[in-house]
Amino acid sequence: MQNRINTILQELIAKDEPMTGDALAALLDVSSRTIRDDIKQLDYALADQGAYIKSTRGLGYTLIIEDEHAFRLYLQRFTQSEQEDDFTQPDQRVRYLIHRFLLAEQYLKLDDLIEEMHISRSTIQSDLRQVKEQLRPYDLILHHKPNYGLKLQGTEVKVRFALSQFLFNEREVKETMIWKKQLATISNMTESQLQSIWTLLIQATQQHQISLSDIAMNNLFIHIAIAYKRIKDGHQVSLIKHDLNDITNQREYTVALEIVRRTENILHVAFPDVEIAYIAIHLLGTKMVEDKNQSEEDIKRWMPDDILIVTEEILETIERKLSLGIQHDKELIFGLCLHLKPAINRFKYGMNVRNPMLQEIKQNYPLAFEAGILAGIVLEEELDVAIDENEVGYLALHIGAAIERKKLTHRPITCYIVCASGVGSAQLIKYKLQGMFGSKINILGTSEYYKLDQLPFSQLDLIVSSVPIKVPLPVPVVEVNTILTEQDVQKVETFIDTDHDELLQFIDQDAVFLNQCFDSKEETLSFLVDALKEKLALPDDYLTKIYEREAIAPTAFGNLIAIPHPITAETKTTKLGIVTLKKPIDWAGEKVQVVILLNVKKESNEDLQALYKLIGKLVENRRHVQQVAQATDYEQFIDHLFQSK
Known part of the structure; x- marks a missing residue:
């Protein structure tokens, strides 16, 4: 997680304008929710360090530096704790x-640097030539x-961009190149050659200001290594089907x-031109799928047939089993294809992979992980690996990002502000909500x-x-104070962020029975x-299992509601059965007028948090x-x- 937070800090340092949570999520291959949690941690870490993270709804996150001196001291401590300097090596000195x-913040005297680094004047003069050369692309x-003495000069924007690149990425070269030893064995390359290729990828993307996530960078790195092996072995490289002219005019093609x-x-080997195009596609990343002129079919034409077939089978299986509505997400199709091409080579060559985010993914994104499991099953069946x-976990990251993107496509909530105190107070609520949401x-x-x-x-x-x-209205009502409190904002946010379509999949009209006349719990x-029973294929002893749960503790929670259910999941699908009663009945000493029978799918990894949240809101009110x-x-x-009060 710390590497991820460091990357967020790196990106925000480099930007002189807000950066959206979605952009950061895409960069790091995590969900927007994870980014929000990371931002909170980063903001806490920056407290008393001369800076903070400003969050602006609709715009994104901005690093605000209030005390330049304090913030630079923080960065100095940060880099000192993260690096071990070896002044016998020229690259380390530079x-x-x-x-x-x-x-x-001040001029640095050459004599002080010589004493600090314990090197000669001729050595530092040679190193300074390299320093000037490396800073030239940043206009510094x-x-x-x-x-x-000497002092760095350039615009603040250029200085901040250079800070983001030199303070972070060079340190991460060793951390993220996780397959170097295995690739050396497979590709017949030396570790030194692989290190050189990794370094040039880092330098090229930094110099041309191209952002790639760690996964995307590793995928490109593996692709180059495997492509080298196949060229040396005399194998023909897979051709892409699209017109290469569409790529050659892109800036990324030059890179x-x-x-x-x-x-x-x-x-010391020649790569065919098609490899340049394929590497350009890696560098284009989400820029390609965000192009409104690119249809889903256009995206597919960039991909080799074998990879595309597997990707389509994965997405079809996920849609058939989980109905996530992401089968035609262009960015997901593109991302999975680019991920699978080098990943399949890893599978075939027996390269082990470690996912440092695995536990976090399993705990926080169980639905995406379940979809990742389905994707893995397809890969095993199709490829015999x-x-x-x-x-x-890596597959789940791509899928989870698509799930988050789907949520963002929902239209905005349309509302009216009602206030008894006059137009002025209503306007106050209006502008507060607009600023927040x-x-x-x-x-x-x-x-x-x-x-x-x-x-x-x-x-x-x-x-x-x-x-x-007090009067019934045809739309939900959220009741707030004239001067909005944090709790008021959360009430509105809960309504806005609730995915009603997601909840409706658990509620079938023919399983809702209104205004019934029953006299008892039984x-x-x-x-x-x-x-x-027939609709959900309930087992014959289902009612017995419900009473076993009731025997442990009654499921009437007060406030006229009961949520009965078996001790263990027993059904083939997750659905609610709901009865509302004309008159309350007695349920173990509590009055109950709404009964929600909770039927959870057996051995399910469904994400039921939204469902439980909805039930929790009912129980409380x-x-x-x-x-x-x-x-x-x-x-x-x-x-x-679905209304919130």
Whole structure:
């Protein structure tokens, strides 16, 4: 996790404008939720260090440096703790000097540096030529002032970009190149050659300001090594089907050409032109899939047939089993294809892979991990290779990102602000919500309470009101204070972030029974089990298992609601069975008017957090349960179920 947080800091240092959570999530191959957690940790680490992370809804995150001196001292401590300097090596001396000049606030005297590094004047003069050469692409120069020494000069934007590159990436060369020894054995290359190729990839992407995630960088690295082996063995390289002219006019093609030519000098072998194009595709990354002129079919034409067939089979299986709605996500198709081409070679050559994020992925993104398992099963069946859970974790990252992207495609919530204190207070709520939620919320207007009947309910998803609304409305109501508190904002955020479509997959209309007349818990449970037995293929002893759970502790939680269920998952699918009652019944001493039979799929790894969150909200709010119980038809029931009060 620390490497990820360091990468976020690196990216924010380099940017003079906000960077969205989605952009950071794509860079690191994690979800937006993980980025939000990492940002909180980073902001905490920067406390009292002269900087903080500013979060602006709709724009993203910005590193704000309030005290340049304190922040530079922090970076000095950061780099000192992260590096071990060996002044016998020229590259280490050059790196140290670049760090010193980037972090120095005053001029540095040559004699002081000589004493500090214990080197000769001729050595440091030679090193300084290398320093100037490496800083030139960043438009930074070393200015010499007689009797003062040397000081770095350039725009603040250029200095910050250089800081982000030199303080972080060079350290990460050793950390992220995890397959060097295995690749050396497989490809018949020396570790020194592989190190040189990795370094040139880092340098080329830094110099041309191309951002690749660690996974994407490793994939490109493995591809080059395997391509070298295949060329040496006389195998024809897979051709891409698209017109190469579409790639050659891209800036990334020039960078790919530079990488290939330098690689040829290192390995003394000629790469075919198609390899330049394929490396350019790696470098283009999400830029290609974000191009509105690129259809899904266009994306597929870039990919070799064998890789595309496996990718399509994976996505079809995931959609058939989990119905995630991501089968036609262009970025997922592109990302999986690029990931699988080198990954399949790793499988075939028995290269082990370690996923440092595996436990975090399993714990926080079980649904994406379940989809990753399905992808692994397809790969094993299609390729006759063994896929372990480390690789499943990497596949889950791509899938999880697609799940997050799907959530972002939902239209903004449309609402009206209702307030009894006058237009001024309603406007105050309006601008506060717009500032907090940006493009996620569309506020059509404000209204006084007495004009409720004039609101355009057919256009609304939500009412935000600073006064209690006693009359039933056709849309949910979120009740807030005139001066919004943090709790008020969270109530609105809960409504906005709730994926109702995700919840509706667990609620079938023919499993919802409204305004029933039962007199007891036993009568209600018998009715529900009988009604759902055939639909859910319930086992014969299902009712017995529910009573076994009731014997341990009654499932009536107060506030007129009971959530009965067996001790263990028993059904073939996760569904709710729901009964609302005209009059409350006694349930182990509690009054109950809404009964939700929770049927969870046996041996399931489904992500049920949203479902449990919804049930939790009901349990906590008696008034909410009463409204659900009063619904007279299914549509009204769903509206009441999803409202937040």
